[in-house]
Amino acid sequence: MKTGQEYIDSLKEMKTQVYFQGKKIDNIVDNPNFKPHINTAAVTYDVAFDPEMMELATAVSNFTGKKINRFTHIQQNSDDMVKKSKFLRAIGQKTGTCFQRCVGWDAMNAVYSVSYEIDQKYGTKYQENVINFVKYIQENDYMVVGGMTDPKGDRSLPPHKQPDPDVFVHVVERREDGIIVRGAKAHQTGAVNSHEILVMPTVSMKPEDKDFAVSFAAPLDAPGVTLIFGRQTNDERKMGVLDQGNPTYGVVGGEALVIFEDVFVPWERVFMCGETEYAGMVVERFATYHRQNYGACKAGVIDVLIGASAVAAEYNGTGKASHIKDKMIEMILLNETLHASSLAAGYESQPLPAGNYYPQTTYANITKQNITRNHYEISRLAHDIAGGLLGTLPTETDLNDPKLGPLVLKYFVGAANTDTLDRIKMARLIENMTGGTSLVESMHGAGSPQAQRVVLLRDANLKKFKKLAQTICGITPKD
């Protein structure tokens, strides 16, 4: 297992082609645009050595019997699925933001399960490739990007009918030693500071989409891979400290567009190639694994937000007001509801044919559906409690100015015995945690809201529920 520092050192050895604001970035480790995200990811490594967290942070590999970082583990039982939820919450409480590494974890579990089923049907050896890849990741404790989301182009058209086929990653050449792929994956969390990407199809497919039904792993510094880091609402603030709100760990995971320009992938790293009827299965499996997380990592992050709101109220002098307490209750209610459904998805998890465990689908989708609402409502309450200064505070440049700084401190004074600078720090934390990027991530990460609603209706036992009602009314159901 790597420590956080060893992880950071390993990034220096990578030759990832990263661009941001028109410039190629040669040193991502020391670049202020990426440093917070790297710091956050490093926490996922350090916790494995922390006695206070290693009970959750480590697991025993079912392949090697060695102790591994839990982020590289194939889920073996429902205890693992519950620990996943608790583990992610614990880290969320430490970082106050997304720590990126769970996407690749879920991708490995999804592909492990689907490759097994493809092999069963077609006699292929994809799962062997997956196992070798996972063992490689475990041995090196590498960070993996979950490469699910294609740009998709015209959503009304299937991949093979897109005017530009590159809006879906696809195979352009099959060779004896491997495949050549082209296309891109969008919104890739943690990509600039990860080691590998595990690419998966993003939609269900028909036989005509054969070249698009592909899953593989590639190093992020493989020839032909280019990353363009995404704009965030707090870009310029990363050049400062206080106005970031969370200067050590930043806001959200840091997402990039990952472009594949005729990238070679050897066959031993290919986990699906052309088996279109399994594309939808990969999507659903990954999505379900990932949706469980939104009541876990986000619960931990929201714990921080709830705490920040309570502190802000104290600094304002309103901490004892009954309406403030009521708003705190509401925030707690909404957040624990999220965590409860994430835990339920874990407790009710079941094994897949491949043997690894899978969250209960309805509860995982409820978790994700609820975060798309609850996070916004909790943020609204945080804004309500903290006050208008969230939107109007002078900059840290003004605060650091010898003439203006004392004026800022004078006029933003809060309750007695409160350090005004602390009040400003807490306001900045709330402002940044509830700003645009983090809410959008909760809305669309692991699938947009409608995607969960489709699953909820599909999996609901509606036929039985109708019969229950009819029976109680003395109506004979017509089958």
Add this chain to the structure above:
Amino acid sequence: MKVGVKFCGGCNPYIDRKNVIERVKSMLPTGKFTFEYFDFDNCEIFLVINGCSLACAKFADKENIIMVSGFAIDGKQYTEEDLPFAVFKRLVAIASGSG
């Protein structure tokens, strides 16, 4: 006396688990107790510090276990302030053979 210490994973602790152990250590006579967090072979007493009443962390097949579960020790409730002293008393009692 070697004390094996296991923490729960800390998903949502209600007590400051690290502070509990640090305060217990500060109460103990110097040099009489050592604390082990990774290798529990040859430990004589086992201290589990769970952050809440769910008590996810356990030691299996061991004797002389002191189980902290949030604000409780072996089922008895304490304030967070009194918790370390209560752990200290249990440790000393077990070490002296009277616990």
